[in-house]
Amino acid sequence: MAARHETILESGEWDAGKQDGILSxxxxxxxxxxxxxxxxxxxxxxxxxxxxxxxxxxLDGLRGFAAFLVYWQHHQLWPRPGGDAIFENAFGYQNKYxxxxxPVIRTFFTGGHFAVAVFFIISGYVLSTKPLTLIHxxxxxxxxxxxxxxxxxxxxxxxxxVIVVSFLYMTTWHAFGIWTVAPEHKLTYSxxxxxxxxxxxxxxxxxRQGGEAWFxxxxxxxxIPVEFRGxxxxxxxxxxxxxxxxxxxxxxxxxxxxxxxxxxxxxxxAMFITGMLLCELDILARTNxxxxxxxxxQPHKTMIFYSLFAISAFLSGVPSHTNNVxxxxxxxxxxxxxxxxxQAVWDLKWFYLFWAALFLVVSIPRIGWxxxxxxxxxxxxxGRISFALYLVHGPVLWTVGDRLYTAAGWHRDSHLTFLPxxxxxxxxxxxxxxxxxxxxxxxxxVILPLTxxxxxxxxxxxxxxxxxxxxxxxxxxxxxxxx
Numbered sequence: 507m508a509a510r511h512e513t514i515l516e517s518g519e520w521d522a523g524k525q526d527g528i529l530s531x532x533x534x535x536x537x538x539x540x541x542x543x544x545x546x547x548x549x550x551x552x553x554x555x556x557x558x559x560x561x562x563x564x565l566d567g568l569r570g571f572a573a574f575l576v577y578w579q580h581h582q583l584w585p586r587p588g589g590d591a592i593f594e595n596a597f598g599y600q601n602k603y604x605x606x607x608x609p610v611i612r613t614f615f616t617g618g619h620f621a622v623a624v625f626f627i628i629s630g631y632v633l634s635t636k637p638l639t640l641i642h643x644x645x646x647x648x649x650x651x652x653x654x655x656x657x658x659x660x661x662x663x664x665x666x667x668v669i670v671v672s673f674l675y676m677t678t679w680h681a682f683g684i685w686t687v688a689p690e691h692k693l694t695y696s697x698x699x700x701x702x703x704x705x706x707x708x709x710x711x712x713x714r715q716g717g718e719a720w721f722x723x724x725x726x727x728x729x730i731p732v733e734f735r736g737x738x739x740x741x742x743x744x745x746x747x748x749x750x751x752x753x754x755x756x757x758x759x760x761x762x763x764x765x766x767x768x769x770x771x772x773x774x775x776a777m778f779i780t781g782m783l784l785c786e787l788d789i790l791a792r793t794n795x796x797x798x799x800x801x802x803x804q805p806h807k808t809m810i811f812y813s814l815f816a817i818s819a820f821l822s823g824v825p826s827h828t829n830n831v832x833x834x835x836x837x838x839x840x841x842x843x844x845x846x847x848x849q850a851v852w853d854l855k856w857f858y859l860f861w862a863a864l865f866l867v868v869s870i871p872r873i874g875w876x877x878x879x880x881x882x883x884x885x886x887x888x889g890r891i892s893f894a895l896y897l898v899h900g901p902v903l904w905t906v907g908d909r910l911y912t913a914a915g916w917h918r919d920s921h922l923t924f925l926p927x928x929x930x931x932x933x934x935x936x937x938x939x940x941x942x943x944x945x946x947x948x949x950x951x952v953i954l955p956l957t958x959x960x961x962x963x964x965x966x967x968x969x970x971x972x973x974x975x976x977x978x979x980x981x982x983x984x985x986x987x988x989x
Contacts, residue, residue, distance in 0.1 A: 544966050547959050548887060559881050562635075563889075564870050565628050567880030570888025570895075572621035576726065577899040577957065579618035581950075582941055584903055585916035590616075592940065594827035596837035606941040609839065612823040615941050619855055620822040622729050623863035626774055629733060630740055630781020631867070637744045638786050641755075642793075649748055653741055659976035660737050664730050665710050666972040667897055671964060672724040675901040676702055685924045686904045689722040712738070726900050736778035743779060752795070759783040768848045773856040780864055811872040818865035824858040894964035895957065902957045910949035 560566075583589050593616045597607040606615045613620055633656070640649040678684050680695040692698040702723060708714060709721040712734045721727050743762060747755040762779045766772035790796045803810060825837045831854060834844040843858070851857040870876050879885065888895070912921045912928040915936060921929055934945035 545963060547955075548962060562632075563886060564877045564880040565631065565867075566889030566892075567882070567885030568624060568867070568870060568889075569628050570885050570890070570892045571880065572617075572624045573892040573895045574888055575614070575617035575621040576896060578614070579616045580726070580899065580903060581907065581953070582615050582946075584907065585911040585946065587918060591827055594825060595833075596823075596825045596840060598838040599825065599833075599836065604940045606939065609823055610819045613819065616826075617822060619826055620859050620862060623777055623856070623859040624866065625729070626733070626736055626777035627781040627784070627863050627867050629736060630778035631785045632781070633737060633740045633778075634744060634782040634785040637741075637748075638782075638789055641744070641748050642789055646748060649744075653745055655977075655980055657738070657741050658980045659973075660741075661710075661712075661734060662976040662979070663973055664734055664737075666975070667893065667964070667968050668710075668721070668724065668727050668730055669706065670968045670972075671894075671897040671901070672706075672721065672727070673702065676723050678905070684905055687908065687918075687920060688904070724897065724900055726896060732774050736774050739775045740778050740782055743782060752790070753797070756783070756786065756797070759786070767857070767860060768850055771850050771852050773851055773853075773860055776860055777863065780860075781867075784864075784867060807872060811869045814865040815869040815873060815876070818862045818869065821858045821862035822866070824855050824862070826855040829853055891958070891961040891965045894969050895961040898960045898964050899957050902953065902960060906956060907949065907953045910952060911946075914945040914949055916945065 579593075582593060592602060592604060593606065593612070595602070595607065597603060597609060597612070599607075606612060637649055637652055637656075640646070640652060676698055677695075679686065679691050680698060685691075692701055705718075705721060705723065708717055709727075710731060712731050714731075719728055743759065747758050750758065759779055759782060763776045763783070766775035766779065787796065787800070820839075821843075825834055825840065827833070829852065831844055831847060834847075834854060835841050847854050847857050870880060908921075909925065909928050911917075912925055913930070913932045914934045915930055917925075917929050934943075934948060936943045936945050938944065
């Protein structure tokens with residue numbers, strides 16, 4: 507019997523070892539499966555049943571489409587040094603006539619600035635949704651908790667992805683010997699890391715005065731500190747107006763918008779508060795509590811919103827190559843509009859883009875086919891990866907894109923020195939309408955899917971974990987009773 511027990515014991519130990527091996531194999535399998543899921547592009551994923559569209563899903567689609575406009579503008583301008591003097595001026599300015607510069611059409615080529623204005627209004631709307639819901643239900647204690655959590659997490663949520671993506675991009679220069687046109691690389695990696703730190707600490711300080719506005723390791727991220735400042739404005743206004751009457755709160759928001767746009771040069775503040783105002787009006791519309799003068803416009807809503815959409819489409823193409831208002835007056839179609847510009851706004855394009863973005867965001871949910879366009883699968887996909895797309899499209903452009911453009915015939919003197927092996931190795935024709943040249947479009951067979959794929963990976967590995975980390979950190983430092 508004893509021998510049998512020993513045999514059973516030995517058998518048990520062997521089974522335990524076997525079980526450990528099974529568990530290890532299972533962990534390895536799970537890890538491999540996770541890697542595959544993370545790296546697999548969405549186009550290779552089986553499409554499941556269509557999910558129910560959220561009420562504000564059109565905002566996700568709009569944000570995604572706007573991020574794509576930023577991508578497209580930067581690619582249109584990059585291979586054409588001096589091309590902004592054409593793309594960012596009006597059709598017919600100085601007797602230059604290009605299809606890509608036609609009113610409305612031009613937004614699809616250089617709509618990046620318009621996209622930023624749209625981002626800011628959407629952010630104001632989204633940041634206000636939960637707090638305004640709590641204000642309308644009178645749950646002020648929960649409002650305080652919500653604002654405390656949101657404000658604590660906001661800097662981390664915005665800047666952690668910027669740090670990681672830009673740092674990885676910078677590291678590839680020294681790890682793989684990758685040359686880029688800008689910025690100038692340091693001689694050693696340690697020097698580069700130190701310079702990265704010096705730039706980022708100043709760049710990420712929301713209340714800096716003077717200095718360089720750009721983060722040279724990822725130029726498009728200039729809007730992130732502005733986004734943080736706008737967020738603080740929204741949180742402050744929500745708290746300040748939380749116990750006011752409905753009409754007083756609406757009036758307060760209108761006063762702030764006027765102040766930011768017409769009294770001081772705070773165009774971004776006007777955009778964020780406008781998003782907050784639109785959110786409140788939507789809440790009031792759902793409960794039939796809109797101000798009477800707005801409710802009276804209901805019978806004319808179709809004409810009103812189509813008109814606003816048409817105005818938005820035109821204003822979105824405001825000439826932006828220079829700040830000189832005289833150039834605006836010399837631009838066909840903009841003479842009389844130039845006199846509307848607020849004296850307070852230094853960079854004139856933001857005045858017109860404010861109205862363009864406002865009218866667009868207001869119009870989309872009230873025009874059926876337009877709302878359906880932004881709720882389609884592709885735009886919802888762009889919305890999901892929009893922040894990562896905004897962060898990674900620049901590094902892809904300056905590395906892979908720059909080399910493919912050089913190979914297709916779009917090269918500069920610096921390419922002859924630093925990338926001689928890439929120059930004209932796949933020379934293509936530059937004939938055709940501006941912006942549609944074969945030598946420009948063909949490289950996007952590689953650049954576009956690569957950018958989307960990297961944006962997906964960055965969303966899964968950087969953006970979404972940053973959101974979870976900031977939430978975890980906030981909950982970690984709360985007193986046990988609060989948790």
